[in-house]
Amino acid sequence: MRKAFKSFKDFIEICSRIESTSSILKKQEILAGFLKTLSRDEIKPFIMLISGKIFEKEERELGIGYRSVLSVLKRGKIRPLLEEGPISMVDVYKRLVRISEIKGESSIAKKRMMLHGLYNMLSSEEREYLTRIIFGEVRIGASEGLILKSIAEAIKAPLDEVKRAYLMIGDLGETAEIALIGGRNGLKRIKMKVFNPVKPMLATQARDVKEALISAGGRAAVEFKYDGARVQVHVKDEVLRIYSRSLIDLTQSFFDLADELKGKIRAKEAIVDGEVVAFSENGKPLPFQILVRRIKRIRKLPEIAERIPVRIFLFDVLYVDGKTLIDRPYMERIRVLESIANPDILAHRIITSDLKKAEDFYERAIKLGHEGVVVKNLLAPYILGSRERTWLKVKPAETLDLVIVGAEWGHGRRKGWLSDYYLAVYDDERDKLEIVGKTFKGLTDDEFREITRRLLSLKVAEEGNT
DNA sequence: GATGTCTGCCC
DNA sequence: ATTCTGC
DNA sequence: GCAGAATGGGCAGACATC
Numbered sequence: 001m002r003k004a005f006k007s008f009k010d011f012i013e014i015c016s017r018i019e020s021t022s023s024i025l026k027k028q029e030i031l032a033g034f035l036k037t038l039s040r041d042e043i044k045p046f047i048m049l050i051s052g053k054i055f056e057k058e059e060r061e062l063g064i065g066y067r068s069v070l071s072v073l074k075r076g077k078i079r080p081l082l083e084e085g086p087i088s089m090v091d092v093y094k095r096l097v098r099i100s101e102i103k104g105e106s107s108i109a110k111k112r113m114m115l116h117g118l119y120n121m122l123s124s125e126e127r128e129y130l131t132r133i134i135f136g137e138v139r140i141g142a143s144e145g146l147i148l149k150s151i152a153e154a155i156k157a158p159l160d161e162v163k164r165a166y167l168m169i170g171d172l173g174e175t176a177e178i179a180l181i182g183g184r185n186g187l188k189r190i191k192m193k194v195f196n197p198v199k200p201m202l203a204t205q206a207r208d209v210k211e212a213l214i215s216a217g218g219r220a221a222v223e224f225k226y227d228g229a230r231v232q233v234h235v236k237d238e239v240l241r242i243y244s245r246s247l248i249d250l251t252q253s254f255f256d257l258a259d260e261l262k263g264k265i266r267a268k269e270a271i272v273d274g275e276v277v278a279f280s281e282n283g284k285p286l287p288f289q290i291l292v293r294r295i296k297r298i299r300k301l302p303e304i305a306e307r308i309p310v311r312i313f314l315f316d317v318l319y320v321d322g323k324t325l326i327d328r329p330y331m332e333r334i335r336v337l338e339s340i341a342n343p344d345i346l347a348h349r350i351i352t353s354d355l356k357k358a359e360d361f362y363e364r365a366i367k368l369g370h371e372g373v374v375v376k377n378l379l380a381p382y383i384l385g386s387r388e389r390t391w392l393k394v395k396p397a398e399t400l401d402l403v404i405v406g407a408e409w410g411h412g413r414r415k416g417w418l419s420d421y422y423l424a425v426y427d428d429e430r431d432k433l434e435i436v437g438k439t440f441k442g443l444t445d446d447e448f449r450e451i452t453r454r455l456l457s458l459k460v461a462e463e464g465n466t
Numbered sequence: 467g468a469t470g471t472c473t474g475c476c477c
Numbered sequence: 478a479t480t481c482t483g484c
Numbered sequence: 485g486c487a488g489a490a491t492g493g494g495c496a497g498a499c500a501t502c
Contacts, residue, residue, distance in 0.1 A: 062473090063499095065473050065474085066473090067471075103498085104499085105499075105500095107498085108498090143489090204485095229477080246476085288476080289493095289494070293495065295495075296495085297495090297497085299497080
């Protein structure tokens with residue numbers, strides 16, 4: 001027998017109640033209460049809609065963005081509420097899934113048509129929320145953290161249990177389903193699994209090596225920080241997959257690396273963490289912009305792969321042959337990593353309490369063309385998906401004397417300022433300036449204001465946006 | 467086939 | 478990625 | 485200090501349009 005699903009209007013009502021209370025505890029109570037009333041088929045759609053994600057782990061994209069919504073809204077003829085009866089929350093979710101599935105010729109027109117149809121069934125308030133869901137901007141104060149708390153409250157489980165489960169499966173909807181249907185026992189059964197990527201641990205910034213070494217406990221590991229893409233490698237028997245920081249499968253983009261790695265990780269099953277870096281023929285690391293040409297590339301991938309060879313540098317291990325290692329101290333994980341991985345795929349690292357040695361190591365990293373170093377506490381566990389102070393990255397504030405030779409007007413928040421500067425180095429031998437790149441980073445808003453003022457006073461020409 | 471628009475994801 | 482803001 | 489929200493450039497693919 002089919003259960004009576006909650007209507008989309010009920011959903012909107014919950015959203016607006018949550019939005020209009022400022023108390024976090026109250027929000028949590030409302031959410032937890034609503035979660036308990038849902039039937040099992042409604043849990044996932046509800047979570048996805050309220051978190052504004054629609055899809056999390058699935059390899060799916062909506063293909064509807066700002067432009068499409070605008071065009072549909074402009075079409076007008078949207079009348080509040082036709083006589084079709086209330087649409088259910090699950091139905092709205094299913095329609096969004098269907099829109100995402102449309103592909104091929106005139107798919108954009110079809111997507112927009114379906115979206116138009118959906119808008120036509122909604123009241124103006126409902127339309128407003130749907131638009132926000134599509135943009136992933138629900139912003140009612142029901143973000144990831146609050147949803148996790150609400151799930152915990154709904155099943156009377158400690159927050160840590162829910163969080164742990166969420167981090168292992170990486171999907172809020174699934175976590176809610178397991179928690180609400182299977183309870184605490186269900187959550188406890190969740191384990192880290194190969195080919196189920198998890199959110200990587202992140203580092204916080206430190207001013208210099210000295211500060212980092214002190215805050216990491218005096219004696220610490222110092223690793224090269226590479227200018228590349230963070231990846232997680234999963235292996236089981238002869239199958240190997242490479243995932244991005246946001247859990248996207250990048251195995252195809254790095255097919256050559258994937259092949260090479262199969263022979264270099266000696267474990268039946270493993271999940272390891274590292275950085276993929278592009279290298280030039282002469283063994284020098286190439287900047288991230290070069291590497292990114294391979295990411296999600298399909299056209300002429302084999303040629304590009306040959307022209308842009310990549311290497312990987314592993315610096316952690318989360319799981320090996322049935323054992324989850326994330327709660328183990330850093331040193332222990334490193335020992336395991338060294339026992340299963342070939343030395344040539346390991347990140348460069350020293351362990352020291354000597355500031356001079358750490359600083360020399362940092363200088364060496366820079367000299368070799370890397371970004372800097374990451375200083376790591378030897379006892380730190382691997383906290384999934386979290387930016388921790390047990391890992392401290394140190395990057396140079398300035399390494400080159402550059403001249404700004406051009407600038408573009410900024411967009412959005414930087415409108416009215418010159419951002420995105422063309423930088424040049426002075427070439428002594430040829431007595432001229434050579435453009436070496438562009439940047440937009442590293443400045444505060446005040447500095448942008450100041451630079452804009454100074455650049456305008458030095459301006460020699462303006463052309464279009466540049 | 468070339469070019470432009472839109473979207474999503476790497477930093 | 479960086480930066481700002483409210484807690 | 486933290487989490488969340490808002491912001492940046494640049495890349496590639498899918499599709500639309502000419």
